[in-house]
Amino acid sequence: MKNFFSKLLIVMFLTTLTFSCSSDDNNNDSSNLESVEGTTWYRQESTTQSGQAIVIDFHFVFQTSDTGYLEADTVAAGTNINQTYDFTYVYSQGIGTTVFDDSNIGTQVFSVSGNQLTFDGETLTRQ
DSSP states (O other): OHHHHHHHHHHHHHHHHHHHOOGGGGGGOGGGSOOOTTOEEEEEEEEEETTEEEEEEEEEEEOSSSEEEEEEEEEETTEEEEEEEEEEEEEETTEEEEEESSTTTOEEEEEEETTEEEETTEEEEEO
């Protein structure tokens, strides 16, 4: 009888081990997720105000693993205005949060899907 229980325990152990190890366990490996570090995203916005055409080019740049900047180049009435806003960020699994040095912008959430980044309701494309 002891021999039977020993064999039964071994079979139960092997069965449990077999079912607990699945081939999809490696699908959640975070090393397969793409980093935004070193990427640049672009969007152009055009509008007319008081009869004047205004064109704004946005460049969202992730310089390092936790810092970047947003650059807005505005051309209006023959004048070019360049503004740069520095930020720090955290990013994981397609979702990130930026904290801008400029308190008027503050903290913003962004998401990445393929070659598109959504930030503050606007979509930018990877350059």
